[in-house]
Amino acid sequence: MTNTRSFARSLSNAQMQSLHNATNEQDHWWRDLLSLWKPSGTDSGDYGLRLAVRKGYLNFYRKGQSIARVSFDRAGAPKLSVHVKYVCSDEERGAAGQTYANLKAREITHSDLTARPYESVETIKGWIDVVNLHYAAVGGEKPLIDQLLDNQANDCVVDLEMGLPAPTGERSAPRMDVVTIEEVDGRLAVIFGEVKRIDDSRVRSSTGAPEVINQLKKYELYLADEAHRTAISDAYRAVAVRMTELAVMARAVGSDITLADTVARAAAGEALDVRREAVLVVVRSGEQGEGNWENLHKPRFAGQLKFVEVRPGEAMNLGAVV
Numbered sequence: 001m002t003n004t005r006s007f008a009r010s011l012s013n014a015q016m017q018s019l020h021n022a023t024n025e026q027d028h029w030w031r032d033l034l035s036l037w038k039p040s041g042t043d044s045g046d047y048g049l050r051l052a053v054r055k056g057y058l059n060f061y062r063k064g065q066s067i068a069r070v071s072f073d074r075a076g077a078p079k080l081s082v083h084v085k086y087v088c089s090d091e092e093r094g095a096a097g098q099t100y101a102n103l104k105a106r107e108i109t110h111s112d113l114t115a116r117p118y119e120s121v122e123t124i125k126g127w128i129d130v131v132n133l134h135y136a137a138v139g140g141e142k143p144l145i146d147q148l149l150d151n152q153a154n155d156c157v158v159d160l161e162m163g164l165p166a167p168t169g170e171r172s173a174p175r176m177d178v179v180t181i182e183e184v185d186g187r188l189a190v191i192f193g194e195v196k197r198i199d200d201s202r203v204r205s206s207t208g209a210p211e212v213i214n215q216l217k218k219y220e221l222y223l224a225d226e227a228h229r230t231a232i233s234d235a236y237r238a239v240a241v242r243m244t245e246l247a248v249m250a251r252a253v254g255s256d257i258t259l260a261d262t263v264a265r266a267a268a269g270e271a272l273d274v275r276r277e278a279v280l281v282v283v284r285s286g287e288q289g290e291g292n293w294e295n296l297h298k299p300r301f302a303g304q305l306k307f308v309e310v311r312p313g314e315a316m317n318l319g320a321v322v
Contacts, residue, residue: 018076084100193316275322280306
């Protein structure tokens with residue numbers, strides 16, 4: 001697997017200053033987003049959002065669905081885009097397609113829709129209501145991941161929907177569900193985790209290796225390269241720094257934000273290793289769908305990859321299995 005693009009995460013100092021300035025503007029939409037941020041380890045409740053730092057932008061997620069992307073215009077000012085399916089009415093949803101609407105000044109605009117006003121945090125809550133109603137099916141994989149993040153013991157999750165650079169000649173690479181910063185044997189470590197329901201066909205096979213093994217092996221091949229691990233370590237140290245700074249902004253708008261101790265330690269400069277083995281997290285959500293798991297499917301992972309089994313909302317403790 002040859003990758004010509006390097007792995008990176010973070011926002012520039014100028015971008016962070018721009019967000020800081022927006023925090024000080026009383027009616028800015030950025031304050032509304034910050035007020036809904038619920039970091040990993042905090043119950044997301046009815047309207048909480050998860051935040052992920054990307055390369056030059058931010059994503060805010062609701063039950064695994066990207067509610068808002070915060071990027072920056074040519075002048076460096078923050079701008080917000082939202083998938084049109086969260087903005088439009090039920091009648092409009094089929095016609096709008098798979099595109100994005102933009103928040104400009106106090107209006108949400110899209111080429112196929114009539115402009116509609118942005119009315120403070122209630123507008124964002126309206127988008128979240130659409131996710132809760134249409135895209136957060138009980139028992140679905142992404143809502144199950146968010147349920148894991150509700151547990152305070154999982155506050156070490158620092159990234160969601162993580163994708164490594166695609167190999168040369170390929171347009172995309174598989175995404176990893178969670179990235180944690182945990183203490184392992186007295187040292188901080190970045191650990192990748194892939195979450196699957198126990199009845200997911202990708203963790204089950206009657207004749208050979210389940211599909212998920214090949215997925216995780218691709219990541220482990222990438223992680224075997226020392227230069228890649230160094231880039232990942234640098235990236236998640238930068239994430240820890242920016243999350244710490246974003247938490248200060250969130251507190252300034254009245255949010256009670258607490259980040260994991262491991263995040264604070266990474267932000268302060270403590271050594272940050274990168275584990276070569278990704279961990280499969282199998283969520284056992286009940287007896288339904290577990291047929292033949294113990295005697296047929298589970299044994300196929302022996303010697304192939306690291307995995308942990310959890311019930312919905314339990315602690316993952318990826319560091320204990322790497």
